[in-house]
Amino acid sequence: MKEVLAKAESKMQKSVQALLNEYATIRAGRANPSVLDRVSVEYYGVPTPINQVAAVSVPDPRTLLITPWDKSVLRDIERAIMTSDIGINPQNDGTVIRLTFPPLNEERRKELGKTIYKYAEEAKVAIRSIRRDGIEKLKEMKKNAEITEDDLKIAEKKMQDLTDKYCKEIDAEAAVKEKEIMEL
Numbered sequence: 343m344k345e346v347l348a349k350a351e352s353k354m355q356k357s358v359q360a361l362l363n364e365y366a367t368i369r370a371g372r373a374n375p376s377v378l379d380r381v382s383v384e385y386y387g388v389p390t391p392i393n394q395v396a397a398v399s400v401p402d403p404r405t406l407l408i409t410p411w412d413k414s415v416l417r418d419i420e421r422a423i424m425t426s427d428i429g430i431n432p433q434n435d436g437t438v439i440r441l442t443f444p445p446l447n448e449e450r451r452k453e454l455g456k457t458i459y460k461y462a463e464e465a466k467v468a469i470r471s472i473r474r475d476g477i478e479k480l481k482e483m484k485k486n487a488e489i490t491e492d493d494l495k496i497a498e499k500k501m502q503d504l505t506d507k508y509c510k511e512i513d514a515e516a517a518v519k520e521k522e523i524m525e526l
Contacts, residue, residue, distance in 0.1 A: 343480065343489050343497050350476035350501060354469050354508040361465040361512060365519045368454060373406045373443050375399075383422040385415055392419060406441040413437065446523065454523050462516035466509050473505040 366376040375398040382389040392398065396410040396419060410416050420439055423432045433440045446454070477498055484494045 343483065343493055346476050346479045346483070347497060347500055347504070350472050351504050353472045354504060357465050357468040357472070358508055358511055358515070360468075361461055361515060364461045365458065365515065368457065368519065368523070372403050373400045373441070375406060377428050378406070378408075378423075381422050381426045381428065383415060383418045385418065392422070395419070404443045404445075406443070408432075408439040408441070409437070410439075451523055455520050458516050458519050458523070462512050465512050469505055469508050469512070473501050476501050 363379075366374070367379055368377075375393070378392045378398060381392050383392055383395055384390075385395050392408065395412065395415050396408045399407045399409070401407050408419060410419060416434060416436075416439065420432045420434045423430070423439070423441070428441075430441045430443060433442070480489070480494055480497045480501070483489045484491065489497070
């Protein structure tokens with residue numbers, strides 16, 4: 343019984359962490375190197391994350407500076423950023439690439455707000471799915487006489503408490519990210 347609860351809690355923590363990773367890639371009008379996490383550049387025939395072929399720094403709050411270790415990959419990095427969905431045009435000066443993040447307009451802020459809550463809802467669905475799987479395992483244990491009816495009820499209550507705890511955490515993270523995006 344304890345193993346089922348521990349396993350469910352571990353999976354729920356991973357779901358929240360996955361949500362935080364998604365939120366890190368959302369552009370909030372500030373320069374954040376994690377917006378490049380999903381952008382890969384063709385490097386010697388292999389799709390490679392930008393942070394593995396270049397140094398990414400933040401010289402000021404609205405600028406990312408990408409300095410490739412191998413200058414021959416500069417054009418490929420520029421092309422990869424242009425074809426990605428981050429919506430910023432790179433400026434190539436021959437040695438580095440600059441990404442200047444414009445302030446977000448009201449329409450884009452609202453759009454990002456919807457995206458934030460869509461990701462939050464997907465994470466909650468994952469949490470509820472973990473709860474359902476855990477309760478099914480517990481009921482199977484009851485059926486096999488490994489636990490009693492009372493143990494089942496106690497474990498179901500604990501599973502629901504875990505679900506509520508992580509759903510509240512998701513709501514809190516979504517509110518924090520929305521506040522970050524909505525501030526000018």
